[in-house]
C-alpha cells in the first residue's frame with residue numbers, strides 16, 4: 098500500500114455539458130487560445146486532448162490488471178494507423194456526446210476530422226494490417242504492445258503534375274502529435290559496428306564473447322494509446338525515435354569543428370527520418386538494415402527489461418512473451434534475442450535457442466522473389482559482427498541436424514541461412530523461419546503456396562510449422578466509422594446484437610436480400626456515399642461524375658502484378674467500342690483509380706501517367722459523355738480509402754493468380770456492399786467461398802494454370818493476335834492515341850506485354866472483358882445487383898480482424914481472449 102493507492106481517481110464524466118466545458122478549458126489552458134479567436138486546428142487539438150484524457154484512465158488500469166499475464170508483442174516496421182480521433186471516439190462510445198458538446202459550442206466535428214493528419218507510417222496492406230491487428234487485440238482483451246519506428250516522415254505525399262506522380266515529403270508531425278507520450282524513462286542504447294571480443298569461458302568451457310560497438314545511439318520511446326471496442330482495454334503502440342547519445346560532441350565543438358561536432362547527432366537522427374517507400378522490391382540500402390536492427394534491438398531490450406523486472410528469470414520467457422514478426426523486416430531480432438540471452442544473461446546456446454524459438458513467430462506476406470529480403474554477409478559483418486557470428490552458429494546447428502537426417506546437398510544449400518550463389522548473402526526469410534515456432538501465411542491459398550514454393554524445403558525439415566491465418570479488417574473503422582448509415586440499416590434488421598463484436602451476425606440480413614424495401618434503403622445509402630465521393634472528385638479534380646453510373650474502383654499500390662494495366666487496357670477497349678457505337682445502351686461507368694508507386698519503380702509511374710492520359714482523352718470526348726469517365730485520385734491514403742470504400746459498386750481485385758498474398762481492400766469493399774470482380778487469388782478465394790459463386794464475378798487463370806503456363810512458355814504475340822479487341826487497344830496506346838505530345842511514350846510498356854508479359858495481362862484479357870460485360874448485365878437488373886451487394890455485406894463478417902486475432906491467440910500465442 099502506498100499513499101498513491103488511497104488517492105481518489107474519479108472517472109471522468111462524459112455528458113455533453115461536461116465535455117463542452119472541458120473542451121473550452123483545454124483550449125484555453127492546453128493551447129493558450131481565446132475561444133473567440135480559436136481556429137479549427139485549435140479546436141481539434143482541444144477535442145483530442147479531452148478524448149485522450151478519457152483513454153488514459155482505462156490505459157493505466159489495463160496495464161496494471163494484466164501485469165502477470167502473457168503478453169503479445171507485434172514487431173512491425175509499419176503501422177498505417179491513419180487518423181485516430183474518430184477511432185477513439187467510436188470505441189469509447191462518445192460519438193453522440195462529443196457531437197452534441199461541439200454543437201453547443203458552435204463547432205462542426207466533421208470539419209475538425211478533416212484536419213487531423215493521417216499517420217501514414219506504412220506502405221500499404223502490411224502496415225494497415227498491423228493497425229487493424231492493434232485495434233483488434235485491444236478489442237478482444239489481449240495485453241499487447243506494437244513496436245515500430247516513429248518516422249519523422251511517413252510515406253511520401255503524392256501529387257499528380259501533368260499526369261506524372263511527384264513525391265513530396267510528408268509532414269504529419271508538423272503541428273505536434275497530441276496522441277503520443279514521450280517516455281523518457283524508456284530509452285535504450287543501440288550499437289553498430291565495432292568488434293567482438295573474447296571474454297572467457299562459461300561453466301562448461303564454451304568460449305564467451307562481448308560485442309564492443311564503435312557507434313552508439315539512443316532509442317527513445319513514444320507511446321500512443323490504442324483503444325479497443327467499448328474502451329475496456331487500451332494497449333500501447335510504442336514507436337522508437339533515434340537520438341544521439343551526445344547531441345554535441347563538446348570536445349570537437351570546442352576545437353572549432355562545428356560540423357564534426359554534430360556528426361553523431363545527424364547520423365542518429367537520419368535513422369528514423371523516413372519510411373522506405375518500396376513495397377514489393379528490395380533495394381538493399383544500409384540505412385534500411387540499420388532501421389531494422391535499431392527497432393528490433395530497442396524492442397527486445399524493452400521486452401526483456403519488463404520481463405526481468407516481473408519474473409527475475411528468463412527461463413519462462415515463452416510462457417509469458419509472444420513476439421510476432423510482421424514479415425522478415427524484424428528478422429534480425431532472432432539473432433539479437435540470442436545475443437542478449439547468451440552474452441548478457443549467460444544462457445548457453447542451446448537453451449537460448451529453445452527460448453528464442455518458443456517466443457518468436459513469423460508472418461510471411463509475399464512470395465515474390467524480388468521481395469524476399471537478404472543482406473550481404475559483408476554488410477552484416479561490418480554493422481553487426483556479433484550477430485553474424487550467431488547466424489553462422491544457428492546455421493551450423495540446423496544444417497548439421499539436417500545432414501544427419503540424410504538431406505541431399507542441394508536441399509541443404511537451399512535451406513541454408515547463407516545464399517552462396519554470387520555475393521554471399523543472409524536469407525532473412527530462412528532466419529525468421531528457423532527462429533520461430535510458427536510460420537504463417539495470410540490467406541489459405543498463400544499458405545498452401547508457401548509450402549509448395551519458397552518454403553518447400555524448410556517445410557519438409559520442420560513439418561507442421563507453416564500454418565494459415567487469413568487476414569482480416571477491423572469492422573469498427575471499415576464499417577461503423579466509414580459507413581455509419583449502412584451499419585444503422587443492418588442493425589435495424591439484426592436487432593439486439595453487437596455487430597462490432599460479433600460481426601458474423603451480419604448474416605442476419607440474408608433474409609432481406611430480396612426484400613424490395615430493404616433493397617431500396619441499401620441502394621439509397623450507397624447512392625449517398627457515391628454522391629459524397631462525387632463531391633470529393635469535383636473538389637479535388639474539377640471533374641463532374643454521375644453518381645448513377647457504376648462506380649468501379651481499383652485502389653492499392655501501383656504494381657505490375659496488381660495489374661492496373663489490365664484495367665486500363667480494358668478501359669481503352671470499352672472507350673473504343675462506345676465511340677464506334679455510341680447509340681447502343683451502354684451501362685455508364687466511372688472508373689476510379691488511386692495508389693502510389695514506389696519512387697524508383699519506373700513502370701509503375703508510367704502506369705500512373707497512362708491512367709491520367711487516358712482520363713484526359715476520355716473525359717473530354719463529347720461522343721462518350723457520361724457513359725465513361727476515368728479518374729485518378731491523387732495521394733491515396735487511409736482517409737481517402739474511408740471515402741472510396743463505401744462508395745464502390747465494383748471492387749477490382751485482378752492480380753495475376755498466385756501473386757497477391759491476401760489483399761485486405763477486397764474485404765473492406767465486400768463488407769460495404771461492393772461486388773468483386775477478381776481472379777482466384779489471395780483472399781478472393783475465401784470471399785467467393787463465403788458469398789457464393791453467384792455473388793462474385795470471377796475470371797482468369799488459376800494459380801495452377803499460371804504456373805503451368807509459365808513452365809511451358811507461351812507467346813503473348815499469339816494470344817494478342819487471337820484477340821482483336823486486345824490488339825486494337827494495345828495498338829492505340831502504343832501508337833500514341835493518348836499521348837499525342839509524346840507518341841512513343843508507351844512503346845516500351847506495351848512492347849513488354851507483346852514480348853514477355855510477365856504478369857499475363859494478355860492471357861487474362863478476354864476473360865476479363867467478358868466478366869466486365871457480365872457486370873453490366875447484372876447491374877442492369879437492379880434487383881439482382883442489390884441482392885448481390887446485400888449478400889456480400891451479409892456474408893463477410895468472418896473477415897473481422899477480431900476473428901484473425903483470436904486464431905493467432907489460440908493457435909500461435911497461447912493467450913486467452915474475451
Ligand code: 26Q
Nearest residue numbers: 221222223373375376462539757758759760761
Ligand atoms: C522491405 C525491405 C526494404 C524496403 C522495403 C521493404 C518492404 C516494405 C513494405 C517490403 C514489403 C512491404 C509491404 C508489403 C505488403 O504490404 N504486402 C501486403 O501485405 C498484405 C497484408 O498481409 C497482403 O494483404 C497483401 O497481399 C500484400 O501484398
